[in-house]
Amino acid sequence: MINNKKALTRRHFMGLxxxxxxxxxxxxxxxxxxxxxxxxRPIVTGPRSAQSDDDWQDVLAAFDLGGRVTMNTAxxxxxxAPGRAVFTELAASVDADPSFQNRGQxxxxxxxxxxxxxxxxxxxxxxxxxxxxxxxxxxxVVHGLDLGxxxxxxxxxHNHPSNRASWQVRARREGFSVVEVPVPSxxxxxxxxxxxxxxxxxxxxxxxxxxxxxNLGGCRYPAREINTWARDHGILxxxxxxxxxxxxxxxxHDINCDFYTASGHKWPCAPREVGVLYVRSGSxxxxxxxxxxxxxxxxxxxxxxESLGQRDDAALAAFGSAxxxxxxxxxxxxxxxxxxxxxxxxxxxxxxxxxTLYTPMDAEFSGGVVTFHIDxxxxxxxxxxxxxxxxxxxASSGVEQGGIRFSPHxxxxxxxxxxxxxxxxxxxxxxxxx
Numbered sequence: 513m514i515n516n517k518k519a520l521t522r523r524h525f526m527g528l529x530x531x532x533x534x535x536x537x538x539x540x541x542x543x544x545x546x547x548x549x550x551x552x553r554p555i556v557t558g559p560r561s562a563q564s565d566d567d568w569q570d571v572l573a574a575f576d577l578g579g580r581v582t583m584n585t586a587x588x589x590x591x592x593a594p595g596r597a598v599f600t601e602l603a604a605s606v607d608a609d610p611s612f613q614n615r616g617q618x619x620x621x622x623x624x625x626x627x628x629x630x631x632x633x634x635x636x637x638x639x640x641x642x643x644x645x646x647x648x649x650x651x652x653v654v655h656g657l658d659l660g661x662x663x664x665x666x667x668x669x670h671n672h673p674s675n676r677a678s679w680q681v682r683a684r685r686e687g688f689s690v691v692e693v694p695v696p697s698x699x700x701x702x703x704x705x706x707x708x709x710x711x712x713x714x715x716x717x718x719x720x721x722x723x724x725x726x727n728l729g730g731c732r733y734p735a736r737e738i739n740t741w742a743r744d745h746g747i748l749x750x751x752x753x754x755x756x757x758x759x760x761x762x763x764x765h766d767i768n769c770d771f772y773t774a775s776g777h778k779w780p781c782a783p784r785e786v787g788v789l790y791v792r793s794g795s796x797x798x799x800x801x802x803x804x805x806x807x808x809x810x811x812x813x814x815x816x817x818e819s820l821g822q823r824d825d826a827a828l829a830a831f832g833s834a835x836x837x838x839x840x841x842x843x844x845x846x847x848x849x850x851x852x853x854x855x856x857x858x859x860x861x862x863x864x865x866x867x868t869l870y871t872p873m874d875a876e877f878s879g880g881v882v883t884f885h886i887d888x889x890x891x892x893x894x895x896x897x898x899x900x901x902x903x904x905x906x907a908s909s910g911v912e913q914g915g916i917r918f919s920p921h922x923x924x925x926x927x928x929x930x931x932x933x934x935x936x937x938x939x940x941x942x943x944x945x946x
Contacts, residue, residue: 540617540829543601555840562845562852565925571841575781575923581932582905585779586727586755586881586919592781595834599783602826618825625832626814629788632835632843633772634763641789641817642828646754647674649773649789652817653750654678656799657719661687665719666712668693668705670726675752675773679721689716698872702734709738719748724762724772725755728909728917729870730854730881732760739768748798754778757788758838759880759921761847770795776827779880779921782834783827789817846922851875853920856929857882866940870915883915889939891916893946901944902935 560567574593575582582590591599606615622642630637643649651674659665665679667690676692683690693712699705709720720742725732739749750771756762758779764772772790776782791799791813801808801816808819838846855875861867861884870883885891891914898904898916909917916936920929938944 540602540605540614540621540825543605557840557842560842560845560849562848563926565927568849568922568925571922572925574837577923580903580905581924581928583918583920583924583928583932584905584907585759585921586730586917587778587907588784589778589781589921590923591777591783591830592834592837592923594837595782595830598833599826599830602829603824606826615825618829621829621832622825625828625835628832628835628839632762632839633757633788633790634765635790636793638812638814639764639790639793641791641813642823642831643773643787643789643817643820644785645777645787646672646752646773646775647787649787650674650750650752651678652789652802653721653771653773653799654682655802657748658798658800659686659688659718662716663688663718664691664714664716665689665721666691666693666709666717668695668709668722670695670723670728670731671721672723672727672752672754675721675723675750688718691717698729698731698870702732702737702877705731705733706738706741710741713745713747717745717747719750721750721752723752723755725753725760725879725881727755727881728915729883730755730878730919731872732756732877732879735767735769739770743768743770748795753788755879755881755919758846759850761843764790764792770798776831776834780831780834780838781921781923782831783824785824786827786831789813791817841922849922850880850920853924853926853929854878854880854882854918856926857884857918857920857933860933861936864940868915870909880921881917881919883909883917885915886936886939888942890914890946894939897939897944897946898932898935902931904932904935906932 555570575590626637626640630640667676667679669692679690691712693708695705695708722733724735735751742749749769751769753772753774757774770792774788776786777784796813796816803820805819805821858871858873862869866887868885872878892908895906895908895916898906907917909915
């Protein structure tokens with residue numbers, strides 16, 4: 513497994529703050545440093561047992577979930593203590609002193625966040641654009657590329673609406689074609705997904721857009737193979753990484769895509785309304801900016817795409833703190849833990865004749881999402897019962913028959929998974945009247 517990313521450590525994050533904070537004892541940099549240090553407990557470095565809660569107590573302590581078993585990361589994750597504390601303190605700093613002088617100091621923290629995100633995802637700093645979420649990032653690509661009559665864009669049925677409906681709306685206006693590829697649910701193997709996409713392309717195909725890990729069933733697409741094939745055939749690739757950034761190991765240079773999108777409020781466990789758009793070096797000139805404002809310039813992806821008006825400086829800075837926290841744990845450790853948590857559910861649920869599992873069993877063919885349907889159970893009512901009666905935070909999913917979706921993360925314990933499985937067994941056995 514490739515792991516040549518720059519180490520994300522507390523020392524790296526704090527080095528920037530310590531070097532600059534001397535200018536003002538209560539500068540945003542010193543505020544961020546204090547908040548980060550105050551919330552950080554000693555973090556275990558190096559390998560961890562993915563299956564044992566004992567090796568994850570330091571991480572579990574960074575989240576306050578009010579006694580709930582929280583597994584709704586595919587939609588919204590709780591912010592980690594470092595990210596939450598930095599955001600709270602910096603927001604207070606802006607409210608107390610909204611001067612140009614005070615806010616000007618946030619530029620260094622935004623740059624630190626860019627460094628952390630780039631390092632965690634295996635990208636260059638100048639390839640990272642900060643948006644509000646994956647939806648906005650996807651739309652920047654959808655509306656930024658030059659497309660017209662005769663051109664084709666290939667999508668899959670698995671695409672999130674922001675990477676599906678957005679293409680369809682623009683196609684109606686501009687006159688290009690959208691080809692939507694049907695895929696089996698679940699597919700038998702990764703090659704099925706690639707074959708379906710490749711078979712749908714023609715000499716007129718300009719863009720191929722798909723989800724790295726799908727939000728409905730948690731199926732992982734073979735991104736490197738798909739993107740390399742597309743590049744060899746002159747096709748641009750947009751990879752929706754909302755369900756892969758922070759849940760599986762991602763190296764953007766290795767998977768060879770042109771564009772990659774993600775949200776901070778999901779698997780990175782960062783504050784809300786911070787997103788990422790990765791623009792491969794050299795591809796930024798293919799994108800027209802969707803929004804042009806103060807600060808617009810032609811120098812790199814950030815200069816072209818980040819002139820979005822007033823931003824939440826505290827959230828952008830705290831994004832870096834959240835990514836630094838994940839970096840200290842280690843991206844391989846995070847990925848292994850997520851796989852262990854989801855395997856716990858897949859192994860148990862696949863053994864029931866009353867359960868339809870929509871998520872592939874193979875961890876290399878899936879991500880942090882597990883979706884299932886229980887025969888005779890209305891999934892929406894089941895999802896509501898799990899929350900109201902058993903304090904299990906999950907989602908109902910729009911798969912074929914309707915399903916219940918679990919998306920556990922580093923803040924979920926193995927004990928919590930067992931509590932959830934016990935509750936699901938009540939539904940399977942018909943011991944609950946919904």
